[in-house]
Amino acid sequence: MEHISFLVAVVIITALAFDFTNGFHDTANAMATSIATGALRPKVAVTIAAVLNFAGAFLSVKVATTISGGIVNEKAGIHPEIIFAALVGAILWNLLTWLRGLPSSSSHALYGGLIGATVVGVGLHGVNFDTVLTKILIPAIASPLVAGLASWGATKLAYAITRKSDGATVTKGFKTGQVFSSSLISLAHGTNDAQKTMGIITLTLVSVGALPKGALPPTWVIVSAGAAIALGTYMGGWRIIRSMGKGLADIQAPQGFASESAAATVILTSSHMGFGLSTTQVCSGGIMGAGLGGPKGELRWSLVRRMVYTWGLTLPAAATVAGLAALLVEQGTWGVVVVGAVLVAGSGAMWLISRRQPVDADNVNEVGDVTPVEIAPTAASATPTPASTTVAA
Numbered sequence: 001m002e003h004i005s006f007l008v009a010v011v012i013i014t015a016l017a018f019d020f021t022n023g024f025h026d027t028a029n030a031m032a033t034s035i036a037t038g039a040l041r042p043k044v045a046v047t048i049a050a051v052l053n054f055a056g057a058f059l060s061v062k063v064a065t066t067i068s069g070g071i072v073n074e075k076a077g078i079h080p081e082i083i084f085a086a087l088v089g090a091i092l093w094n095l096l097t098w099l100r101g102l103p104s105s106s107s108h109a110l111y112g113g114l115i116g117a118t119v120v121g122v123g124l125h126g127v128n129f130d131t132v133l134t135k136i137l138i139p140a141i142a143s144p145l146v147a148g149l150a151s152w153g154a155t156k157l158a159y160a161i162t163r164k165s166d167g168a169t170v171t172k173g174f175k176t177g178q179v180f181s182s183s184l185i186s187l188a189h190g191t192n193d194a195q196k197t198m199g200i201i202t203l204t205l206v207s208v209g210a211l212p213k214g215a216l217p218p219t220w221v222i223v224s225a226g227a228a229i230a231l232g233t234y235m236g237g238w239r240i241i242r243s244m245g246k247g248l249a250d251i252q253a254p255q256g257f258a259s260e261s262a263a264a265t266v267i268l269t270s271s272h273m274g275f276g277l278s279t280t281q282v283c284s285g286g287i288m289g290a291g292l293g294g295p296k297g298e299l300r301w302s303l304v305r306r307m308v309y310t311w312g313l314t315l316p317a318a319a320t321v322a323g324l325a326a327l328l329v330e331q332g333t334w335g336v337v338v339v340g341a342v343l344v345a346g347s348g349a350m351w352l353i354s355r356r357q358p359v360d361a362d363n364v365n366e367v368g369d370v371t372p373v374e375i376a377p378t379a380a381s382a383t384p385t386p387a388s389t390t391v392a393a
Contacts, residue, residue, distance in 0.1 A: 007080045031045040033260060037178065045232050076123070081329040106175060118326075144285025190226065278311075288304065
């Protein structure tokens with residue numbers, strides 16, 4: 001029993017660590033365009049996002065129940081080792097994409113990890129694939145398209161309405177609007193992403209009999225998950241903020257307001273329906289729609305392509321890593337120790353690599369003079385292009 005209690009504690013701590021990475025990985029969702037347009041100073045932006053992410057965690061638990069009683073079959077024999085393996089796959093993918101400055105989905109990393117570890121540790125019957133299809137895969141395709149179309153239309157409307165107005169006044173007005181629209185995304189992010197860790201912790205407690213099957217997250221789980229994602233959000237995730245704010249398009253204040261408003265509407269609606277969508281994909285779709293709807297109608301397509309490839313890879317890549325981790329943890333205590341050591345070593349290595357070219361609040365909007373962080377030297381690294389600079393920084 002002591003072993004089980006210790007393992008459950010390890011899983012809960014690892015889940016909160018994932019929640020932390022989710023926070024700094026996804027700060028860009030709410031604040032990238034506001035920082036890029038100058039509507040908010042970087043540190044002010046992440047502080048607002050952190051507070052509202054925490055508050056949003058208390059507004060709903062529908063997404064949490066999609067994970068704890070939806071994606072996996074609680075009666076199939078899920079146990080803490082499997083959940084630990086799932087979290088390892090999700091965290092390592094999150095850190096790798098953060099290092100490369102790619103706005104991938106923390107949500108899909110978690111789902112992929114959970115699916116891969118469950119299939120290896122329990123079997124195909126442990127995954128409710130109908131729920132995966134209706135609540136994850138279909139929203140993954142539809143949500144960025146819906147947000148992009150809504151943002152494109154809102155951008156066109158914003159420029160049409162203000163066409164004959166004074167430019168300085170219009171910019172100031174939309175920057176003020178961005179303070180509210182980006183804050184709404186932060187609140188929406190808390191209602192969606194913080195719940196995913198709540199669902200994982202709840203699933204862990206159900207798996208050891210500490211909670212009955214179908215239980216809602218206890219208050220302490222809600223508070224701890226909200227606090228972890230808020231702390232991660234405050235850390236900034238500046239690499240991805242740079243990619244989304246300056247890399248996808250040259251976003252001006254009217255476009256920023258339009259994209260944020262569209263993304264917030266999609267996220268809040270989906271949270272109410274219990275869809276575990278990717279807030280990253282929604283916000284990226286909104287930015288792309290705003291870029292195409294703006295005066296220039298331009299996007300940096302090289303980054304768009306790499307970002308979309310990463311979206312497609314996220315779920316299977318996290319599932320593969322988590323499946324391999326599940327094979328090890330199923331061998332007993334030594335396997336759990338090895339997987340934990342790989343997690344710590346991998347995380348530490350990526351952090352050290354990131355320190356070669358740090359990105360922070362002071363240089364987050366300075367794209368042109370930054371060269372990419374290379375995980376390993378390549379021939380292409382000698383002459384970085386502007387597009388690759390944006391992605392990797």
